[in-house]
Amino acid sequence: xxFQIATLLGQDGxxxxxxxxxxxxxxxxxxxxTRILLIPLxxxxxxxxxxxxxIQMGKAPVLEWLLLLLTTIDCSLDIYQQARTRxxxxxxxxxxxxxxxxxxxxxxxxxxxxAETPMFFQAVLTLCLIVPLGPIMYRLFFQPLADxxxxxxxxxSIATHVAMVGVGLLLFGPEGARTQPFxxxxxxxxxxMLKSQTLWIILVSIVLIVSLFIAFERTLYGKAxxxxxxxxxxxxxxxxxxxxxxxxxxxxAAFLGAASGILIAPxxxxxxxxxxxxxxxxxxxxxxxxxxxxxxxxxxAVAVGMIEAFSMFxxxxxxxxxxxxxxxxxxxxxSMNSQHVEDEE
Amino acid sequence: xxxxxxxxxxxxxxxxxxxxxxxEIKIGVVSSSTGPIALVGIPQKNTVALLPKSVAGExxxxxxxxxxxxxxxxxxxxxxxxxxxxxxxxxxxxxSGNAMGVIQFAAESGTPMLAPVxxxxxxxxxxxxxxxxxxxxxxxDLIASALVDQMKxxxxxxxxxxxxADPFGENWSKVMKELTKKAGIKIVANEYxxxxxxxxxxxxxxxxxANPDAVLxxxxxxxxxxxxxxxxxxGYGGQIYQxxxxxLDPFLRLGGKAVEGTILAASLMxxxxxxxxxxxxxxxxxxxxxxxxLYGKTPATFxxxxxxxxxxxxxxxxxxxxxxxxxxxxxxxxxxxALEHTKEMPATQGVYNLTPADHSGFDERGRELITVKNGKxxxxx
Numbered sequence: 001x002x003f004q005i006a007t008l009l010g011q012d013g014x015x016x017x018x019x020x021x022x023x024x025x026x027x028x029x030x031x032x033x034t035r036i037l038l039i040p041l042x043x044x045x046x047x048x049x050x051x052x053x054x055i056q057m058g059k060a061p062v063l064e065w066l067l068l069l070l071t072t073i074d075c076s077l078d079i080y081q082q083a084r085t086r087x088x089x090x091x092x093x094x095x096x097x098x099x100x101x102x103x104x105x106x107x108x109x110x111x112x113x114x115a116e117t118p119m120f121f122q123a124v125l126t127l128c129l130i131v132p133l134g135p136i137m138y139r140l141f142f143q144p145l146a147d148x149x150x151x152x153x154x155x156x157s158i159a160t161h162v163a164m165v166g167v168g169l170l171l172f173g174p175e176g177a178r179t180q181p182f183x184x185x186x187x188x189x190x191x192x193m194l195k196s197q198t199l200w201i202i203l204v205s206i207v208l209i210v211s212l213f214i215a216f217e218r219t220l221y222g223k224a225x226x227x228x229x230x231x232x233x234x235x236x237x238x239x240x241x242x243x244x245x246x247x248x249x250x251x252x253a254a255f256l257g258a259a260s261g262i263l264i265a266p267x268x269x270x271x272x273x274x275x276x277x278x279x280x281x282x283x284x285x286x287x288x289x290x291x292x293x294x295x296x297x298x299x300x301a302v303a304v305g306m307i308e309a310f311s312m313f314x315x316x317x318x319x320x321x322x323x324x325x326x327x328x329x330x331x332x333x334x335s336m337n338s339q340h341v342e343d344e345e
Numbered sequence: 346x347x348x349x350x351x352x353x354x355x356x357x358x359x360x361x362x363x364x365x366x367x368x369e370i371k372i373g374v375v376s377s378s379t380g381p382i383a384l385v386g387i388p389q390k391n392t393v394a395l396l397p398k399s400v401a402g403e404x405x406x407x408x409x410x411x412x413x414x415x416x417x418x419x420x421x422x423x424x425x426x427x428x429x430x431x432x433x434x435x436x437x438x439x440x441s442g443n444a445m446g447v448i449q450f451a452a453e454s455g456t457p458m459l460a461p462v463x464x465x466x467x468x469x470x471x472x473x474x475x476x477x478x479x480x481x482x483x484x485x486d487l488i489a490s491a492l493v494d495q496m497k498x499x500x501x502x503x504x505x506x507x508x509x510a511d512p513f514g515e516n517w518s519k520v521m522k523e524l525t526k527k528a529g530i531k532i533v534a535n536e537y538x539x540x541x542x543x544x545x546x547x548x549x550x551x552x553x554x555a556n557p558d559a560v561l562x563x564x565x566x567x568x569x570x571x572x573x574x575x576x577x578x579x580g581y582g583g584q585i586y587q588x589x590x591x592x593l594d595p596f597l598r599l600g601g602k603a604v605e606g607t608i609l610a611a612s613l614m615x616x617x618x619x620x621x622x623x624x625x626x627x628x629x630x631x632x633x634x635x636x637x638x639l640y641g642k643t644p645a646t647f648x649x650x651x652x653x654x655x656x657x658x659x660x661x662x663x664x665x666x667x668x669x670x671x672x673x674x675x676x677x678x679x680x681x682x683a684l685e686h687t688k689e690m691p692a693t694q695g696v697y698n699l700t701p702a703d704h705s706g707f708d709e710r711g712r713e714l715i716t717v718k719n720g721k722x723x724x725x726x
């Protein structure tokens with residue numbers, strides 16, 4: 001172990017840690033606002049990476065059909081509901097708009113020369129495909145039982161995860177994929193080679209985290225979400241729609257998940273089922289933060305990345321065991337230090 | 346009244362027909378077309394449609410089940426095939442661990458099992474139960490010895506092993522330890538990683554520090570790519586060897602420039618255009634063409650393993666038919682001993698010579714030394 005190795009491992013740990021931090025924040029956000037532990041978050045990561053890879057190979061990623069299918073179900077539910085109450089013109093317009101968006105995406109995927117478009121645009125397209133899946137998922141699977149006990153929500157969440165892994169296999173096939181790096185250049189710091197992708201990941205993660213922070217502190221919508229997280233009933237009494245809060249957090253989670261996927265796809269091979277283990281490490285970070293504190297969760301997630309990198313060097317066989325055993329002392333420490341409040345109204 | 350009569354008539358006819366229906370040969374196929382080893386299972390499941398439809402005038406039906414890569418589901422699938430469907434033989438499962446768990450059920454019911462799995466442990470050491478198991482893949486040591494010979498002749502003195510932390514990687518490290526000892530090559534680093542790991546920097550650095558002449562990466566499917574790209578990125582200059590686990594086209598696509606010059610030993614299916622004519626080449630060429638017609642892409646070698654299982658059965662069924670009717674224990678026992686005496690049978694993976702002691706039966710005709718040149722598989726010369 002010398003300085004050079006330590007920096008290489010540190011660089012690796014920081015890269016993965018930044019991704020885990022993004023995921024830990026999404027898990028935390030969704031949990032505090034909706035009481036749902038978002039197990040399918042990892043699937044957004046893999047869907048993001050695999051869609052990007054498909055686009056770069058110049059073929060339509062097939063995901064657009066899933067989007068169209070789910071949007072259609074969503075819209076028919078909307079129309080059914082309205083037919084039972086009364087027809088509202090603005091709501092109908094909204095439904096038509098959603099369907100139009102899905103159709104537009106299908107059209108774009110099939111008529112654009114995907115491989116030729118610049119990489120930034122490819123990433124935007126990927127996000128445009130995946131982010132709407134978040135709110136639709138909330139609408140279809142969670143909204144009908146938003147008031148159910150947390151355990152029921154957890155079970156539905158696990159079921160959604162299993163279904164999405166299956167869908168992933170169907171859409172993307174069993175082979176792994178990786179994408180082209182954002183830029184090929186790397187530069188030297190002393191005698192250590194720094195990869196530019198690492199810098200990209202760390203930079204984008206910091207930008208995302210800071211903009212999230214600003215959004216939650218300064219904007220009305222951000223404050224509404226925070227209010228829901230603090231007290232659901234109270235926020236509702238103040239006129240904050242729980243449906244809106246749920247959909248907004250799911251959209252944010254899908255965005256952060258897919259963005260993480262796009263960021264790490266150039267440095268690793270991702271499979272349709274790799275998402276779970278990645279989001280699980282974000283989850284360890286969120287647990288370190290007690291599923292309540294954002295900064296501690298982010299720091300915890302980076303620590304997970306670091307520990308992972310160094311245990312990979314010293315004891316590659318026991319890497320996962322070391323990372324997941326971390327959770328135990330924190331749970332003990334947490335349960336001893338905080339009085340437990342049962343959150344079941 | 347009338348409908349009651351019809352019902353009775355139907356019932357009677359069906360009970361008459363039932364024994365007739367039993368006379369056809371039933372083969373069960375268990376593959377992992379979903380779950381972590383779907384990469385292996387999907388081409389295997391697809392191959393079922395290409396298996397022989399009739400043998401010696403008897404119709405053969407295939408019952409294909411998916412075990413989702415889950416060993417418990419494999420046991421359930423086997424029990425279903427044996428108890429309910431009363432199959433005469435089973436092809437599968439796809440995974441090494443899955444196969445180890447069902448050997449006793451195949452043996453207890455006396456059903457021959459043709460396993461297209463990697464690990465030699467399903468047929469070695471031969472026991473009373475494993476008598477019922479046949480393996481349609483090259484044993485790891487057959488592939489490994491080709492690689493070790495190549496290392497020796499190119500002057501490699503020290504190697505690093507970089508394998509997956511699963512039965513595939515572990516068995517390779519075991520086999521390599523024995524073979525390298527004989528060849529006088531020293532293993533200076535032995536590192537493991539998980540298929541889903543997002544980074545292998547730590548393991549790769551450790552190998553770099555040991556600085557071996559060559560590195561052997563033992564990982565199934567696309568997971569074999571990342572160790573190699575990481576090693577190259579960190580500036581490793583030695584020769585990199587891969588196993589037959591890497592012998593898939595995604596390996597070339599994902600690896601790009603980093604896998605140029607890799608040496609591996611695998612079945613001739615990868616380099617069909619270059620190998621000299623042989624019965625195996627003809628069979629493999631036809632299989633690849635048929636598969637391509639049906640699914641629009643070339644099959645991975647894993648599919649060939651199932652195809653070979655079908656050919657082995659086709660070869661053994663005629664003599665087994667003399668001993669009894671399909672669906673009877675006599676037929677299954679005869680099928681087993683007929684399989685055991687397969688002689689010089691060419692198939693997609695090489696030539697099979699099965700004996701009571703060797704239920705895999707490949708020789709050096711079942712492997713080729715292959716390298717990657719200009720992004721394509723080429724025969725190593």
